[in-house]
Amino acid sequence: MQVARPAAQHAVMIEAVENHMPEVIVIDEIGTELEAQAARTIAERGVQLVGTAHGNTLENLMANPTLSDLVGGIQSVTLGDEEARRRGTQKSILERKAPPTFQAVVEIQNWDRVAIHHDVAETVDSILRGYRIPPEVREITDEGEIRRLTPQELAALAEAEPPDRARVYSGMPAPVPIQRRSREKRQQRIYPFGISRKRLLQAIKETGSGAVVSEKLEDSDVVITDRSYYRRRPSSVREAESRGIPIYVLKNNTLLQMEQALLSLDEGGGADPVYNAISEAEEAIQTVISQERPVELTPQRAYIRRLQHELAQRYNLNSRSMGREPERRVRILPGQGNPNEIFGEVEE
Numbered sequence: 001m002q003v004a005r006p007a008a009q010h011a012v013m014i015e016a017v018e019n020h021m022p023e024v025i026v027i028d029e030i031g032t033e034l035e036a037q038a039a040r041t042i043a044e045r046g047v048q049l050v051g052t053a054h055g056n057t058l059e060n061l062m063a064n065p066t067l068s069d070l071v072g073g074i075q076s077v078t079l080g081d082e083e084a085r086r087r088g089t090q091k092s093i094l095e096r097k098a099p100p101t102f103q104a105v106v107e108i109q110n111w112d113r114v115a116i117h118h119d120v121a122e123t124v125d126s127i128l129r130g131y132r133i134p135p136e137v138r139e140i141t142d143e144g145e146i147r148r149l150t151p152q153e154l155a156a157l158a159e160a161e162p163p164d165r166a167r168v169y170s171g172m173p174a175p176v177p178i179q180r181r182s183r184e185k186r187q188q189r190i191y192p193f194g195i196s197r198k199r200l201l202q203a204i205k206e207t208g209s210g211a212v213v214s215e216k217l218e219d220s221d222v223v224i225t226d227r228s229y230y231r232r233r234p235s236s237v238r239e240a241e242s243r244g245i246p247i248y249v250l251k252n253n254t255l256l257q258m259e260q261a262l263l264s265l266d267e268g269g270g271a272d273p274v275y276n277a278i279s280e281a282e283e284a285i286q287t288v289i290s291q292e293r294p295v296e297l298t299p300q301r302a303y304i305r306r307l308q309h310e311l312a313q314r315y316n317l318n319s320r321s322m323g324r325e326p327e328r329r330v331r332i333l334p335g336q337g338n339p340n341e342i343f344g345e346v347e348e
Contacts, residue, residue: 007233010038017042027051031241032233036069040101049102054244058105058117062124066247071105071124073097078279092279094128096121113139187212188265191220191245193236194229195253203258207303211262218243224261226250259303281308284332285315292334296322299329308332 001016003009009027013035016025025042027035030053043049053070055061061071068074075097084091100120107115115135117123126133137149137157149157188211192200197213204211214220223240230237230249240247248265250257277300284295297308305321308330312319318333 006238010034013038013042017045017047022047024048024050029053029242030067030070032238033066033069036067036101040069043101051102054242057107058120058123059127060244061105062127064244064246066241069098070101071096071120072100074128096124096128100124107135113137189214189219189221190265191217191223191240193223193225193234195224195226195250195258199253199255200224200258203255203262206255207259207262208301209262209265211265217245220245222265223247224250224258226253226257263301263303277304278307278311281311281330281332285312285317288317288332288334289315294331294333297330297332299323299327302328305330 001012001020003012010032013025013027016022025047027039027050030036030039030051039049039051051070053061053067055064055067058071061067062074073096074094077093077095079091079093081091102120105117105120105123107117109115115137117133117135119133123133123135134154137154138146139149140146188209190200190211191214200213203209204213217223217236217239223237223245225237225247227249230247237247248261250261277297280297284297287293287295300308305328309319309321312330312332318335320331320333321328322331323329
């Protein structure tokens with residue numbers, strides 16, 4: 001079927017299922033959230049689906065907030081104390097949200113070689129748990145025959161390839177950007193579209209982010225826009241998706257939303273640092289109430305400390321900031337909270 005406008009491709013996909021009763025649908029370049037949702041709808045109606053999407057490896061799809069639903073989506077889950085001890089993990093972990101839209105993924109590595117993940121659900125789960133299942137790698141020989149590479153050939157290939165690609169062949173743990181933070185903080189170039197540049201600069205300053213505002217889309221690492229602009233599908237949004245540039249969609253054009261997006265970027269797009277910090281504060285508050293003793297939280301930035309102070313006030317508890325940057329932290333104290341002390345910056 002012909003697609004008159006790229007922005008209408010998701011509607012054509014649904015139309016094909018409802019009006020033509022196909023057995024197989026082939027989609028070229030799934031690049032938007034609406035198209036990813038349409039693909040899931042098609043797959044759940046029993047139609048065999050074949051599609052393409054931009055990304056070097058399966059981890060790229062997992063890290064892409066627009067397309068992660070194709071491989072099941074990623075969500076943060078808080079475990080109970082007993083379950084966390086049983087698994088030997090932290091209480092806040094990442095898990096697959098739903099069954100993948102596609103049962104298998106084929107990575108096109110070059111003209112002659114592909115890597116095949118036969119069970120996407122199993123592969124995604126293994127990556128989120130810190131290890132990975134090596135894919136089946138096939139290549140076309142000079143005689144035009146398709147053959148499967150042996151473990152010895154994969155090992156030799158891993159030595160010759162860059163580290164990220166080497167992990168695909170060797171089965172080494174993959175550094176998933178949505179879960180682990182890199183120790184080397186890279187300066188993010190942000191292209192703001194449809195949001196206040198002045199507020200964005202203020203958010204960068206208040207969060208201490210190393211991000212800079214980019215003037216050109218092609219020079220940026222990430223695009224930040226708000227929900228109303230994203231829904232209109234303007235040319236800049238479509239171009240960013242075609243270039244594979246991640247897009248962060250804010251609920252509204254406020255300073256708070258921008259600060260949270262910047263903190264998420266600094267964490268490599270991983271588990272929300274605000275959520276983790278608030279969860280820690282809530283546990284500390286329960287300890288203070290039940291045991292009537294002060295509890296110190298882990299060091300945080302000024303913006304997150306402010307949220308922790310506000311949370312303590314809701315439970316009528318005192319809280320103070322202690323120490324010097326970058327080890328400045330919040331201590332929650334027993335007793336009724338004093339609104340004048342919420343943002344107190346006490347050096348001890």
